[in-house]
Amino acid sequence: xxxxxxxxLDVMGGDxxxxxxxxxxxxxxxxxxxxxxxxxxxxxxxxxxxDDYPRVKQASTLHxxxxxxxxxxxxxxxxxxxxxxxxxxxxxEAARDNQSQVCISAGNTGALMAMSKFCLRTMxxxxxxAIAAIWPTLRGESVVLDVGATIGAxxxxxxxxxxxxxxxxxxxxxxEQPTIGLLxxxxxxxxxxxxxxxxxxxxxxxxxxxxxYKGFVEGNDLGTGAVDVVVTEGFAGxxxxxxxxxxxxQLAEYLxxxxxxxLMAKIGYLFARSAFQRLREKMDPRKVNGGVFLGLNGIVxxxxxGTDGEGFASAISLGYDMVKNGLTEKIEQxxxxxxKNRVVPDEENA
Amino acid sequence: xxxxxxxxLDVMGGDxxxxxxxxxxxxxxxxxxxxxxxxxxxxxxxxxxxDDYPRVKQASTLHxxxxxxxxxxxxxxxxxxxxxxxxxxxxxEAARDNQSQVCISAGNTGALMAMSKFCLRTMxxxxxxAIAAIWPTLRGESVVLDVGATIGAxxxxxxxxxxxxxxxxxxxxxxEQPTIGLLxxxxxxxxxxxxxxxxxxxxxxxxxxxxxYKGFVEGNDLGTGAVDVVVTEGFAGxxxxxxxxxxxxQLAEYLxxxxxxxLMAKIGYLFARSAFQRLREKMDPRKVNGGVFLGLNGIVxxxxxGTDGEGFASAISLGYDMVKNGLTEKIEQxxxxxxKNRVVPDEENA
Numbered sequence: 294x295x296x297x298x299x300x301x302l303d304v305m306g307g308d309x310x311x312x313x314x315x316x317x318x319x320x321x322x323x324x325x326x327x328x329x330x331x332x333x334x335x336x337x338x339x340x341x342x343x344d345d346y347p348r349v350k351q352a353s354t355l356h357x358x359x360x361x362x363x364x365x366x367x368x369x370x371x372x373x374x375x376x377x378x379x380x381x382x383x384x385x386e387a388a389r390d391n392q393s394q395v396c397i398s399a400g401n402t403g404a405l406m407a408m409s410k411f412c413l414r415t416m417x418x419x420x421x422x423a424i425a426a427i428w429p430t431l432r433g434e435s436v437v438l439d440v441g442a443t444i445g446a447x448x449x450x451x452x453x454x455x456x457x458x459x460x461x462x463x464x465x466x467x468x469e470q471p472t473i474g475l476l477x478x479x480x481x482x483x484x485x486x487x488x489x490x491x492x493x494x495x496x497x498x499x500x501x502x503x504x505x506y507k508g509f510v511e512g513n514d515l516g517t518g519a520v521d522v523v524v525t526e527g528f529a530g531x532x533x534x535x536x537x538x539x540x541x542x543q544l545a546e547y548l549x550x551x552x553x554x555x556l557m558a559k560i561g562y563l564f565a566r567s568a569f570q571r572l573r574e575k576m577d578p579r580k581v582n583g584g585v586f587l588g589l590n591g592i593v594x595x596x597x598x599g600t601d602g603e604g605f606a607s608a609i610s611l612g613y614d615m616v617k618n619g620l621t622e623k624i625e626q627x628x629x630x631x632x633k634n635r636v637v638p639d640e641e642n643a
Numbered sequence: 644x645x646x647x648x649x650x651x652l653d654v655m656g657g658d659x660x661x662x663x664x665x666x667x668x669x670x671x672x673x674x675x676x677x678x679x680x681x682x683x684x685x686x687x688x689x690x691x692x693x694d695d696y697p698r699v700k701q702a703s704t705l706h707x708x709x710x711x712x713x714x715x716x717x718x719x720x721x722x723x724x725x726x727x728x729x730x731x732x733x734x735x736e737a738a739r740d741n742q743s744q745v746c747i748s749a750g751n752t753g754a755l756m757a758m759s760k761f762c763l764r765t766m767x768x769x770x771x772x773a774i775a776a777i778w779p780t781l782r783g784e785s786v787v788l789d790v791g792a793t794i795g796a797x798x799x800x801x802x803x804x805x806x807x808x809x810x811x812x813x814x815x816x817x818x819e820q821p822t823i824g825l826l827x828x829x830x831x832x833x834x835x836x837x838x839x840x841x842x843x844x845x846x847x848x849x850x851x852x853x854x855x856y857k858g859f860v861e862g863n864d865l866g867t868g869a870v871d872v873v874v875t876e877g878f879a880g881x882x883x884x885x886x887x888x889x890x891x892x893q894l895a896e897y898l899x900x901x902x903x904x905x906l907m908a909k910i911g912y913l914f915a916r917s918a919f920q921r922l923r924e925k926m927d928p929r930k931v932n933g934g935v936f937l938g939l940n941g942i943v944x945x946x947x948x949g950t951d952g953e954g955f956a957s958a959i960s961l962g963y964d965m966v967k968n969g970l971t972e973k974i975e976q977x978x979x980x981x982x983k984n985r986v987v988p989d990e991e992n993a
Contacts, residue, residue, distance in 0.1 A: 431893055441828055444836055474709050478791055478881040484792055486878060512885025516893035528836060529879045531828040533886045535862025540890040543781055543866035548898070552917040558918035565911025568901040575897050 296364060297329045298335060298616050301384040301393035304334030305361040306400025308599045314399065317605025318353075319346045324606070325613050331387050333358050333380040347555060357384055362404050364598060371404035372411060381405060386410045388591035394621075395612035397583075399596040404593075406442060406586065413589035418628055421446070422588035423454050423527070424595070425461055426534055427581045427611070430518025436462050436471075437515065437523045440584060441531035448491035451475065451524055455496060457587040458522040459504040460627045464620040465611075471521035474510035485509065490578060492524075499634075503627055513563055541576060579604035583611040592620065647679045648966050650959060651743035654684030655711040656750025658949045661688055664749065667955025668703075669696045674956070675963050681737050683708050683730040708733055712754050714948060721754035722761060731755060735762045738941035741813040743970075745804035745962035747933075749946040749955060756792060756936065756945075761877060762979055763939040768978055771796070772938035773804050774945070775811055777931045777961070780868025786812050786821075787865065787873045791881035798841035801825065801874055805846060807937040809854040809873040810977045814970040815961075820853060824860035826879060835859065842874075850986075853977055891926055901967070929954035933961040942970060 302318060304311045311334055326624045329352050332339055343350040343525055360379035375382050381400050385408055388396040396406050406422070415422055423439035436458045439446065446454065455473050462471035475493055477485035489509070496506040506519050512533060515523060525533070550584035552562045552569075562569065574580070579597075582604040586593040592615065596608035652668060654661045661684055672678055679702050682689055686707035691705035693700040710729035712721045725732050731750050735758055738746040748755050756772070765772055773789035786808045789796065796804065805823050825843055827835035837860070846856040857870050862883060865873060875883070902912045902919075912919065924930075932954040936943040942965065946958035 410854050427750040431896055442829070476882060476886075478794075478878055512882040512887075513889030513892070515886055516889035525882075528828055529882045532826060532875075532879045533882050535829075536865055536883045536886045537862075537890045539863030539866035540887045541894060542863070544891060544926070546781055547922055551914060551922040551925075554918060554921070558915040561911040561913070561915025561918065563911070564914060565902060565908040568904060568908035568911065571904070572897055572901040574895070575901070 297327050298325070298613055299329050299331065299393040301331040301333065301387035301611060302572070303381045303384040303396070303398035303400055304332050304339055305358070305380040306398040306405075306598070307596070307605075308364060308399075309601065312342055313600070314347055314601050314605055315339075315342050315346050316602030317609060318349045320606035321609035321613070322348050322352055324610060328352065328609070328613060330354070330436045331356060331384070331393050333384040333387070335359075335361070356383060357365055362400055364401050366401055366404055368403040368407035371401060372407050374403070375408070376411070377428070377625055382408050382412065385409050385591070385593060388593060389413050394616040395592040395594060397594045397596060397608050397612055399598050399600060399608075401598075402441075402595055405593065409586050409589055409591075409593045413591040413593070415588055416590055416624070416628070418632055419453050419457070419588040421450055421455060422586055424584040425458055425587050426584055427465075428515055428523070428537075429575075429581055430516055432518030434466065434581070435515070435521055435523060436465070437488070437517050437525070437530060437534065438587065439525065439527040439530050440534045444526065444528045446488065446526035448488045448495055451492035451526070452495050453588065454524045455492075455504070455506070455522065456501075456627050456631055457624060458524060459501075460623040461585065461587065461615070461620060462521045464615050464618040464623050467618070468520065470505055470523060471506045472507045472513065472602065473524060474507045474520035475520045475534070476523050476525035477509040477511065479511050497633070501631065503630065504522065543558045583608035585611070587624070592616070647677050648675070648963055649681065649743040650962060651681040651683065651737035651746045653707070653734040653746070653748035653750055654682050654730045655730040656688055656748040656755075656827060656948070657946070657955075658675050658749075659951065662692055663950070663952050664955055665689075665696050665699055666952030667959060668699045670952055670956035671959035671963070672698050672702055674960060678702065678959070678963060680704070681706060681734070681743050683737070685711070702841050706733060712750055714751050716751055716754055718753040718757035721751060722757050725754070725758070726761070732758050732762065735759050735941070735943060738943060739763050742848045743965040745942040745944060747944045747946060747958050747962055749948050749950060749958075751948075752945055755943065759936050759939055759941075759943045763941040763943070765938055766940055766974070766978065768982055769803050769807070769938040771800055772936055773807060774934040775937050776934055777815075778865055778873070778887075779925075779931055780866055782868030784931070785814065785865070785868050785871055786815070787871055787875070787880060787884065788937065789875065789877040789880050790884045791877045792936070794876065796838065796876035798838045798845055801838065801842035801876070802845050803938065804874045805842075805854070805856070805872065806851075806977050806981055807974060808874060809851075810973040811935065811937065811965070811970060812871045813853070814965050814968040814973050816871065816872060817968070820855055822855045822857045823872045823874060824857045824864065824870035824955040826873050826875035826883070827861065838929050849981070851981065852945075853980065878890055879924040895926065930957055933958035935961070935965070937974070942966070
């Protein structure tokens with residue numbers, strides 16, 4: 294396939310300014326020369342910065358936007374102020390109008406989700422969107438969703454998330470039939486939320502051909518990679534994600550302090566330097582940068598706001614890979630198989 | 644104070660049998676010679692094992708129980724079969740009848756919670772019990788509750804958990820006025836569950852003299868120790884706890900594999916051995932073994948089922964420290980201050 298992949302970037306989003314976004318675009322372009330960018334932001338700023346990135350300049354179309362959404366702006370205000378004209382809105386709109394196949398922003402998450410919902414709308418048969426995270430595991434990587442799009446989810450919405458996450462795992466990991474688990478808590482007495490139990494029954498009964506439902510998983514199964522896709526509602530999912538990030542930082546801190554405490558430890562550190570380097574790379578949060586908004590009519594990726602060029606390039610690569618592997622088509626296919634074969638009576642027809 | 648501390652032990656609970664429990668009792672007795680045990684279990688087994696632990700034998704009263712609750716038994720069945728006569732029930736009952744000041748079991752968590760609720764009943768003014776965990780942080784330790792007693796909690800129940808956790812932090816960490824945070828998710832758009840927001844308002848308005856309410860915290864604040872007490876409902880709390888445990892194991896695995904990969908790394912490991920030893924001790928899950936059931940008329944501690952003697956000794960030490968520092972009195976005092984000064988109209992009187 295020699296077709297180019299079009300990606301729209303919100304150049305003004307993020308804590309570290311447009312230079313980081315363009316640096317990321319440059320790094321990603323080296324890896325994926327078939328990418329074309331649509332850049333949304335302040336024309337003057339973009340032009341002056343692009344002098345440093347001739348490759349990006351050549352591969353890009355610039356779109357001037359006067360409004361920039363602030364990192365601390367409330368979503369409702371961002372929507373009012375930025376709808377139709379902010380760099381964030383217009384980069385999303387490009388994905389809606391098929392000018393781009395994926396939109397990437399490091400901006401304000403709440404505003405990005407609000408605008409994405411408003412601009413792209415949820416897919417037919419999907420009630421609510423989810424944010425999917427790539428979770429590094431001992432076996433490789435898993436997809437975990439929802440990590441914070443919406444609080445709470447009923448059984449049908451959890452089943453929808455399973456479908457969306459399954460399609461993403463197929464597109465991203467190249468697995469024919471990913472395994473899926475529902476995040477729950479283990480004690481018999483309180484074995485989980487009613488909606489989780491009900492979603493489990495639905496997933497088991499349906500015998501969906503494109504993934505294998507494996508039952509409940511617990512918080513400690515996330516790191517081992519017990520399943521390819523972990524499904525949960527956004528409150529618990531967000532807390533799990535942030536807790537894992539916090540624990541990783543905490544242990545890195547312990548390790549650092551242990552290694553700098555004595556002379557012997559410092560000498561040991563020198564010998565094992567390349568091993569520590571490997572470990573650092575393994576734990577590098579920039580490598581798995583990007584929350585994917587699923588369930589909307591268009592793909593939007595939220596990069597960490599505080600990322601650097603390397604991290605933003607990872608978010609672009611993530612989008613590139615998903616487009617290249619037909620994520621949207623896979624989701625549509627999965628949904629249509631599901632809704633054609635669904636035996637559960639539809640509430641609307643009941 | 645030369646008064647002894649009486650502790651009741653469910654000798655039959657746990658994955659690894661009575662020997663581990665008695666080994667833990669022995670280790671704890673060396674640290675706290677003023678402990679006296681009430682041991683509940685099979686008389687013959689206890690007697691034959693106690694030949695190896697003369698110290699424990701001397702400091703203990705044995706109580707024969709014929710029924711043993713299985714690790715995989717459903718709570719309802721355990722209650723039916725074991726009420727009044729199992730080693731688990733009777734060790735809890737001892738705490739109710741003031742024969743012991745704290746009960747410790749490594750048995751089936753669901754059964755232990757069900758029996759504790761049934762036998763001890765919740766305190767006046769407390770609707771539901773919570774399980775509190777000690778969370779190791781960069782600053783020291785925090786109390787996190789509820790980590791799995793009950794799913795969901797309304798605003799009043801979260802405020803109750805704050806009171807219970809605050810009293811535990813005062814008893815355990817010797818802090819006059821512990822800081823308290825409510826676990827929530829950060830995005831503006833979905834800023835948390837309504838009940839969490841309402842609990843935040845209640846905690847702010849009340850200006851409770853015995854702790855400082857610090858507002859919302861997120862999952863990544865758990866590891867840094869942003870507050871002394873983190874309050875959440877049991878589903879999210881359990882997932883956070885298990886996720887942190889899983890992440891710690893995952894990173895230990897990464898470290899181990901990095902350190903054994905090359906000769907240089909192995910040499911470095913030898914030099915830094917004592918640093919790794921420190922790190923291992925820091926991360927040793929046995930050191931913070933014990934979930935504390937709060938909100939009942941009696942203190943029950945659940946040890947990890949799979950722990951060894953060292954871990955079970957930690958659970959005993961935890962109970963010892965809390966009793967020594969007057970946890971029960973502190974809880975009662977805090978509750979009475981709260982309910983005397985509460986301005987919020989009571990639903991029952993409304």
